[in-house]
Amino acid sequence: MSTRPYVQLSAAQSLDGYLDDASGERLVLSTEDDFAEVDRLRAEADAILVGAGTVRADNPRLLVRSPELRRARVAGGRPEQPLKVTVTATGELDPASRFFTTGDTPKLVYAPPGTATALEAVATVVPLADPGFGAVLDDLAARGVRRVLVEGGGGVHTRFLSEGLADELRLAIAPVFVGDARAPRFVGPGAFPRPMTLADVRSLDGVAVLRYLAAAEPSSVDIQRLRQAIALAAECPPSATFRVGAVLTGADGAVLATGHSGEGNPRDHAEQAALAKLDPGDPRLATATMYSSLEPCSVRSSSPASCTRLILDAGILRVVFAWREPEIFVVCEGAEQLEAAGRRVVEVPALAREVMRENTHLPGVRI
């Protein structure tokens, strides 16, 4: 599997967080200087991606405008223009849109099989049964794309951020108010699992330009695997205790084993069930990551060894979990014990609510 491309999001928003107004005419929030900077970002990218909603609403060209930047690309051995990429679930895009008709560069459309046949004459249609953006990035990587500029709109930005796929965000804030709840927002509701750090703030001709970098941990693969562990909790049999899912992966992110509470034996914990599927001498354990929806337990009445102990004994160096165990039955110190033993522990509290949703049978757990 090729390494996923670096993903940079770019958006211009109003002071009250809107990408556009509700008029049907495209609202220009950027100044000329700001557009020139976005043009430089386009020139640095191998592909520019927008959602089908933006293709329909704005009819964008998505081309590098500056002749100097285009020449520099060619001088550097790159195509004059980046690839153009869009994603649709319905396939409802007009083949006469400027996305398809402008620029001598390949156009890619990711769509569920059979939905975008009318676009096959004007673009390469890539059928994706699972239209998650992780699959889109994997396919782009296989096509040699190393850097993607995502220019919106709100639906697509929300998906990239909530799936933990964005590495960087450039946000231009124009000094205007839209004040209309029907207008599209930069980001909709969701759980946003990768913390962002402010890397730069500038004033560009009255527009505030902010640059944020996503934390290296949790990575997009961590989010994918942790969500898989969270989903596994739904398979637990009815229980008076925690319903937990676990996924154990190798160094390349491939799944080595999975488990959930009550799998096999009603008292088994998720991490224990996953570990029981591997030979204790398996050399892959030394570079494995344990994903658990809940912090690994450190105290057990039903078994001699806690999951923290099992993880330590298995030689697993890295643990990623979503929900820190609340003090319902015992005081859990799993994260502290793992860290004290020199293991890397990554907590993703943004996904804790998803775990709590599977555990509302426990006293005091409300979402």
Ligand SMILES: NC(=O)C1=CN([C@@H]2O[C@H](COP(=O)(O)OP(=O)(O)OC[C@H]3O[C@@H](n4cnc5c(N)ncnc54)[C@H](OP(=O)(O)O)[C@@H]3O)[C@@H](O)[C@H]2O)C=CC1
């Ligand atoms: N100020 C700025 O920087 C920018 C502003 N905008 C504005 O944003 C608005 C458009 O935003 P929005 O309506 O949210 O549209 P988006 O451009 O975010 O596109 C959303 C569409 O993308 C497709 N899509 C999203 N996720 C998936 C998926 N997982 N699988 C398959 N298809 C998917 C669907 O297309 P389909 O419906 O075809 O199934 C969906 O309706 C416009 O008003 C535009 O002017 C846009 C870009 C930048």
Ligand SMILES: Nc1c(N[C@@H]2O[C@H](COP(=O)(O)O)[C@@H](O)[C@H]2O)[nH]c(=O)[nH]c1=O
């Ligand atoms: N309105 C708006 C943006 N809109 C983005 O620019 C695209 C238009 O591309 P093109 O047709 O190539 O000029 C549009 O589809 C959307 O992705 N971008 C910004 O930096 N600032 C803005 O104010």
